[in-house]
Amino acid sequence: MTFHDQQSQIAERLGVAKSFDAAAEAEQRIRFLADYLRASSLQSYVLGISGGVDSLAAGMLAQSAVESLRSQGHEAQFIAVRLPYGTQADEADAQRSLQVIKPDRVVTIDIKPATDAMLEAVRVEGGDLLDTARLNFHLGNIKARQRMIAQYALAGTTRGLVIGTDQAAEALMGFFTKFGDGAADILPLSGLTKRRVRAIATHLGAPDELVFKVPTADLETDAPLRPDEDVYGVTYDEIDDFLEGKDVSEVARQKIIATHYASSHKRALPVALV
Template structure:
């Protein structure tokens, strides 16, 4: 592992060792103590049907239950945020049945997302049209989902839980101020392999744990696998994040994505 790779692992908070039981306890405790310190009582998380939100949901529900056992008013609200009819809705429902949240809220973001893209197109269709139209709509979807979650958090004295982890942070694979916006990130510092290990430890079924990851944002390519977008596999990304060597071509792709997405990992730029 060279100096640049080591610096990236340090920046993203990737530990050299991993124990699923210890990490489960540490991350549940983090949610418990952060909610207490903020004098709030609710955790809010969008459940998509993938392993990331499943894992974050299991951690959140355990945190809420621990606070309840302490006699505190606390709850976990899971939010379904489909754009119309979701292709893998059955998986999302199974995730909910595994998590067993205190409450589930269903919000269809399609009317809001379509209205926004229509309003923008009315004045600037030339900027949105073409092959990137569905990419831009996908980012609007992600931001509409966060609008809904923060509305619920504001109405319930809550915190919005995000699902970002080290593999996505490394590749910049999230929407700025969309799914990249949250109050707490209980999966931070974990690569995909470790997220899956944590999910397994928490009792998630294997078919959901090892489901092909997809952001499912672009309407013209539903359920497009993340790895097709990356051009590298999660195994290669995970190996890189564990300090191992990867093929030079894959390393080049990973580093290019990391450098290009630096602005996503920074606070808004200010004049110096």
């Protein structure tokens, strides 16, 4: 199989379209959210807002979807959730995102007490199993999973569904926590490269300072706001070019493909003996 065949197959599996129009995509994804909530006979969408462009774009789509449903006589609301671990370094960006989205309801839940308690509980009996050199990495994964616990708690009590922010660039690289931010009921950004997520956010009226903010998962306490690209070893432009069928350097190609296949288990359903 040639590189271009492999590149094309991966992009197709991740749902990346060959052409893109921001206005058409935004309309389609708003309709997708509205139709699914109505068909489910549920009444709310819940989404964690981090201050990054992915949750910003997904939040704007969700708010538009529930407003559309209400205009048709359906009961629907969008609940935006702030989930800081104590004090978030880019809290101002998160608050600015909320101002742009204008959600029906904002709920703030500090995940620090639950996260720290869980890590301590693990250390009581299994401390010798933890890689102390990667303790902040392990803590980061607990943070991501605690955030999803909180979102599902809210969804469960409001007859709701949890929105995930997974998009094609992060899916390609496996850059999400399994059963953390990788867990959700619906993914309105699926199949979009990072630049296409930005284009949709811009189309919906988001300001450039939020759209083009340096992306960060901000999970590791010892490296706050560490850029995603530092973790990847390649840039989002290279990842997006790969997904959009464009040429990338040999170094970037090898890094992207190796990371993609090494993270395959994160994109798969649980394995079962049938």
